[in-house]
Amino acid sequence: MNRPLRHVWLVVSVLFVLLFTSTTYFQVIAQGRLNAHGQNDRTLYNEYGRHRGPIVVDGHAIAVSQSSDDTYGYLRTYDPGAMYAPVTGYYSVVYGFTGLERSLNDTLSGEADALFYHRISDILSGRQGRGATVELTLDAAAQEAAWDALDGRRGSVVALDPETGAVLAMVSSPSYDPNQLASHDSAAVNEAWTALQEDPDRPLTNRAIGGDLYPPGSSFKLVVAAAALETGEYTAESEIPGPGTWQLPNSSAVMNNHAAGGTEPCGPEDTSTLADALRQSCNTSFAMLGVDLGQEQLRETAEEFGFGQSLEIPMSVTPSTLGEDLDDAQLATTSIGQYETRVTPLQMAMVAGAFANDGVVMQPQLVQAVRTSDLTAVSELTPQELGQPVTAANAAQMRQMMVGVVEDGTGTAAAIDGVEVGGKTGTAQWGEDRTPHSWYVGYGQLEDRKIALAVVVEEGGYGSRTAAPIAQDVMEAVILP
Template structure:
């Protein structure tokens, strides 16, 4: 009799163990998949029964995303975006089955599920009140953000503007055009949201893409600041007045072609570094890159953050100068062409690093997290990313970039009563197609408070667009807004 009982007992224990293992598996490993499964109607309703935290800027003074109590027992809370398109790529959207931007990156704070809010969740559960999330305050200067978006969108330009505080890395502006209205994507109606999303997704201008951080582009002559940094850092005796070869055209090793200056212009055969950067000669910087070699050029770019993984907390596409493809390719890479690909955020970091005496600060978007009761839960502390160049080299680069704005291709970025340093860029895309237009800058030089990168995509500002004519005026407006002029 004992034998059969033992076998039954073992079988029961085995089945109980399997049951517990399955419950554990479903409750831990599969929990998130089950919760977000589109067939989970309960999860769909639950999304709209949370008093989701607000997203703000200007130290809480400006509302970018808010939750409204509808009084509906099924869909209690609705999400709204008062400032719409100008902030859409950063703030993102909160849809029935997905989210993007800060709505996703800081989702656990916003919906109250973050471990930092465990006490608050317990209080809400006991009191029977709706779950309430924390608010996220961003580093954005909303005035500058709206001006940047208007400058791009009102004239039909495709592009991006990024402005940083060079001393802290705080992102003051990060706008992309074309953009979209996130409000139709936040409706508690899957059919309407899917229809709105699919329309945006099929738009040939790709408004859902954040051109500031999702895509990379040839930076053109703005990259000559990096090449100059490598040249000056390689020999401490060099400065802005060091003379370099500046032929009218530069033969490219291993090929039958020569690299010319922009529009075939002459730079006189020899030029100082400041003269070469001021008029943006191609040949001296191409030769500098070849003389330094690929490894030194790549190392200098990395010191500015190129290729370093970044989360701000949004994910950022990786910038790169491309692979080592030989001397001829390196000549083109050194003037911001060939396989050289940068995000607008990365080029803003280059300008900010020079402005901050050679130190690049880690860029960030979140200023602080505020609990439902208004107390600060967390805040971002500025963090050094790297030392790109010495303070001495940064000083030489600054003098060169000042001359670009005062006497060269960047005069449209001048600000009254203030010294501005900058560099234009006009990047070729493909034969027969218009160029990208770029401009990077910082101001005021004596005490830098803003560093900016403006990118205008090929063909969206005319066939003959240049960085000085198209991008520099936008940089002027954004810096002016940040500085309160």
């Protein structure tokens, strides 16, 4: 071979190696990064041009994919939008996805491993691939009752089936219309997004399971009472101190007996039964009881209810927390649901659910079933125990005390004729010169129909006046359909 030909051969060889190397790099090594790149239009069209399965509540599709006459192929729509938005989330070509649209993306798009054989069947039969249908546990009547009762006020309602963990209602208010973010009109989507981001009421936050968690106020006394019963040293009829005021240990601060600043003792000679202390919501009683129990016992019981646990329902739930390394004054304040105690409404519904389920906390779940396009079930809800913070006998005592709160205490506004209703109100201080948050946590049962729930209304004032009537509406929707 003469010298010029060798040069040509060498150049061609080098070019071939470079071509092979670059092709291998971009198609194999860099494939994942390039596919995930935000400016890769092909990936966007593949993702948003795929049919997604519907999200269904009580037979009604609250999120569906409709054919669109544009480059994306399908448009996600929501009906009704705002009432379910904290659950469904949005599916946006501009801002991605949230809620169940995100956590169940593989299922809704048909790409989940569990749908592999269904995808193969579609390919072999020539059918267009379709995402799976996701049926939710939500009860449409309970969801609507909670939504209507909150009436746009900032707050949340979560209701559970205490025996299965099925989420019957999950409302966060104020909410937003996910259709505005799912639109293919980028300018309109950006305008809607900016307005939502600038809204001081934070409508994009799912208050039921995240955001800035709430102090539970006196509703946390349910956890303290349960912890006391579990020691074996207390019963519902045990006498406990309840002076009108109490100076906190190693502190100059003085605690009043009631949220309104009342200084009346809980009973004659500054004592009452544990049941009466809960019925009257005596601050000093539970502060002193919490100090007597100690931080370890209180924390252990709270963790059995789910505090500190990272839950997936399948959306991620922010863990509820107690303060760390508490001195006695801090422990006393923690025991009435203040100091650094922070909870989600879902967590407090789980607390109530344990008492209605013989002491067992069930794993909360939003998905009833996943079905293929031919309605074949891929998965169905399987109840799972999360823990047992109290024995069945102590759960019965807690129900008895909670019924007392509703029949002749601070929770009378939640009562329903002919129905066993038990609960606890809360008035949670959260900022200087700010109106307290309003809480109600409880359960209702009639024959085989049961519900456990938590209601919080931000700056709603007394739980007995604001949250309890909302709870009544939601319980009626489930128990008295």
